[in-house]
Amino acid sequence: MEKFKPYVILSAAISVDGKIATRTGDSKLSSDKDLHRLHKLRAKVDAIIIGKNTLMRDDPLLTVRYSKGKNPIRIILDSKGEISDKSKILQTSAKVPTIIAVSKKITKSNLQKLNNFPVQVIITGEKSVNIKSLLKKLSEKKIKKILVEGGGTVNWEFIKQNIFDELIITISPFVIGGNDSISFVQGIGFDKISKSPNLHLKSVKRLKNHLVLNYRKV
Numbered sequence: 001m002e003k004f005k006p007y008v009i010l011s012a013a014i015s016v017d018g019k020i021a022t023r024t025g026d027s028k029l030s031s032d033k034d035l036h037r038l039h040k041l042r043a044k045v046d047a048i049i050i051g052k053n054t055l056m057r058d059d060p061l062l063t064v065r066y067s068k069g070k071n072p073i074r075i076i077l078d079s080k081g082e083i084s085d086k087s088k089i090l091q092t093s094a095k096v097p098t099i100i101a102v103s104k105k106i107t108k109s110n111l112q113k114l115n116n117f118p119v120q121v122i123i124t125g126e127k128s129v130n131i132k133s134l135l136k137k138l139s140e141k142k143i144k145k146i147l148v149e150g151g152g153t154v155n156w157e158f159i160k161q162n163i164f165d166e167l168i169i170t171i172s173p174f175v176i177g178g179n180d181s182i183s184f185v186q187g188i189g190f191d192k193i194s195k196s197p198n199l200h201l202k203s204v205k206r207l208k209n210h211l212v213l214n215y216r217k218v
């Protein structure tokens with residue numbers, strides 16, 4: 001598998017208590033300077049991956065706007081093909097290359113809805129999108145570098161399955177708290193620290209009150 005895997009960077013802005021969004025879905029943690037950095041990074045990757053909930057909460061564009069450079073391919077993990085046809089991602093799919101990764105659980109009508117747009121639909125996995133198989137297919141399409149931009153559920157899958165190479169985390173000067181807010185990593189988590197991937201701190205950059213941490217997996 002490793003041989004066919006693109007290089008994967010997980011990226012997020014977190015509060016000092018490790019949250020990426022409040023319980024109402026407010027996730028604007030990055031400063032303008034940090035967004036400028038993020039967009040420079042977007043321009044250097046071949047593709048960006050996000051989960052369905054992030055699309056539904058944020059209605060993002062995932063384009064390069066705060067810096068110069070080409071737009072990466074946008075990839076949405078949406079097992080049942082439930083994203084709205086009004087979403088900016090689908091509405092702008094004629095201008096920005098877009099892949100919707102779905103599983104065999106997708107209904108005929110949802111597949112038809114997606115096929116009304118100029119997107120590529122990749123079907124992989126029985127219930128959820130099979131991420132390893134998706135990465136192999138992306139590698140065959142010459143996609144070599146991928147930025148995973150959340151959310152917490154998708155981040156957990158990449159960490160649990162040990163299919164990432166680098167983490168770029170901005171610690172923003174806010175505290176969110178709460179049991180229903182979204183953490184950088186959602187899901188059950190590891191039961192022992194020894195099961196966590198080992199991380200090497202490659203660099204720390206200060207952007208006024210924000211810290212950008214760059215870790216490589218050892």
Ligand SMILES: NC(=O)C1=CN([C@@H]2O[C@H](COP(=O)(O)OP(=O)(O)OC[C@H]3O[C@@H](n4cnc5c(N)ncnc54)[C@H](OP(=O)(O)O)[C@@H]3O)[C@@H](O)[C@H]2O)C=CC1
Pocket residue numbers: 011012013014019020021025026027028029050051052053054055057058077078079080082128129130131149150151152153154155157182186
């Ligand atoms: N501050 C920051 O940097 C960021 C914040 N966010 C915030 O995160 C929140 C969303 O996070 P969260 O709710 O955890 O959801 P995610 O965005 O991680 O989406 C999770 C969904 O993706 C779909 N999916 C399909 N295949 C898989 C797979 N193999 N593994 C995991 N998920 C899969 C699933 O839905 P299905 O089964 O239906 O396909 C799943 O429920 C939003 O509020 C957003 O604003 C997001 C990104 C960055």
Ligand SMILES: Nc1nc(O)c(N)c(N[C@@H]2O[C@H](COP(=O)(O)O)[C@@H](O)[C@H]2O)n1
Pocket residue numbers: 011012013027028029030038050054055058059060061062063149150
């Ligand atoms: N790095 C980072 N910092 C934040 O504060 C964020 N809220 C996010 N969110 C991610 O960026 C997407 C929005 O992209 P567009 O501005 O619409 O291009 C959002 O959906 C998350 O994936 N990231």
